Amino acid sequence: MGVVAPSEYALPTMSATAQNLEPPVCMYGEILENRQITPVTWVMKIHSPDAAPRMRAGQFVNLLTSEEIVPLLRRPMSIHRVVEHQGVASGFCVLYDVIGPGTRNLHHMKKGERISFIGPLGNAISVPAEARRAVLIAGGVGIGPIKFVAEALQAMGMRDITLCYGARDSDHSVPVKEAAPDGCRVLVCTDDGSVSRKGFVTDLVAEMIAGKRLQPGDYVFTCGPVPMFRAVRDLLGKHGISAEAATEEYMGCGFGVCFGCPLKQRQPDGSVEYKLCCVDGCLFPLETLVFEGDEDVDAQKGDDTGTPA
Ligand SMILES: Cc1cc2nc3c(=O)[nH]c(=O)nc-3n(C[C@H](O)[C@H](O)[C@H](O)COP(=O)(O)OP(=O)(O)OC[C@H]3O[C@@H](n4cnc5c(N)ncnc54)[C@H](O)[C@@H]3O)c2cc1C
Ligand code: FES
Secondary structure, eight states: OOOOOHHHHOOOOHHHHHHTOOOOEEEEEEEEEEEESSSSEEEEEEEOTTTGGGOOTTOEEEEOOOSSSSSOSOEEEEOOEEEEETTEEEEEEEEEEOOSHHHHHHHHOOTTOEEEEEEEESOOOOOOTTOOEEEEEEEGGGGTTHHHHHHHHHHTTOOEEEEEEEESSGGGOOOHHHHSOTTOEEEEEETTSSSSEESOHHHHHHHHHHTTSSOTTSEEEEESOHHHHHHHHHHHHHTTOOOEEEOOOOOSSSSSSSOOOEEEEEOTTSOEEEEEHHHHOSEEEGGGEEOTTHHHHHHHTSOTTOOOO
16 A cells, blocks of 8 residues: 555665665555554554565664654664565564654554555675574564564574573563564573573573584574673674674664764774664674774773773
């Protein structure tokens, strides 16, 4: 319904070119379902047979949450899964926490209403051909992209997939059946122990490494808040394990025009460059990301004069 012809409104992105992905489009979809799965989390299913076949695991959409002027900016959401009708991709879902005006508008939307979105945006997962096993690490609403990623890995023939998922408490813990597809092993912890065991997701990852169930060469995908990224990066780094991180910077346009989503990335020569989350990512090698405060560590490695190393 109300679809804007893709050829007229196709928006080029750098990542689309690099990975040979289809360019995003700006269109309307019809809301088929908008259901609550925890006290703060909802899943919205959107009918969009034109956009759905273009979507790849790891990508996101930018949703217009109101036809009013405020909130002006669209809200980026990972593609939670692509839904099929008679074997053909016909729509997609987003999984979201209600935290502010945009997501409050989203959770008031009803079945049958139309919603404008731009997508698919960003790059897709890139899994090394030799990887035989995968570990997915999610913190909080970083659970959003996991199901699509796990399904894509299964479609590639991967059978040994483990999700390590950490949530704040029972109110924020997404049920396992919503978080991951059948056939994916799921380990859960919460900060307060109200669901499954008490602890942080890095505890689960450390145990996987200790038990040799996660080793260099395995594919690792991670999504969550910056403190979790930093802890996971440091832990995996000690064991020579790489990971692909789905970053979630504040965004404006979502397709490289407003320069509103910068993040820092370490280059092979050691220098640090700004990248745009929306078009250079949102997936980046975790070990290359430089977070707020990391530079201080570098400065401490410098000589006595305080010159950075
Ligand atoms: C690529 C990408 C994928 C995302 N995928 C999901 C998803 O699958 N599910 C989901 O629930 N959310 C996801 N997000 C975050 C989501 O876009 C924001 O939660 C949403 O825009 C908040 O809008 P709001 O108007 O409800 O709240 P706002 O009023 O915009 O924000 C409410 C509070 O959240 C903080 N906040 C908002 N956006 C961010 C952000 N990007 N990073 C850190 N803090 C933020 C604000 O500072 C404020 O304190 C994603 C973000 C990006 C960039
Ligand atoms: S959100 Fe506009 S450049 Fe990234």
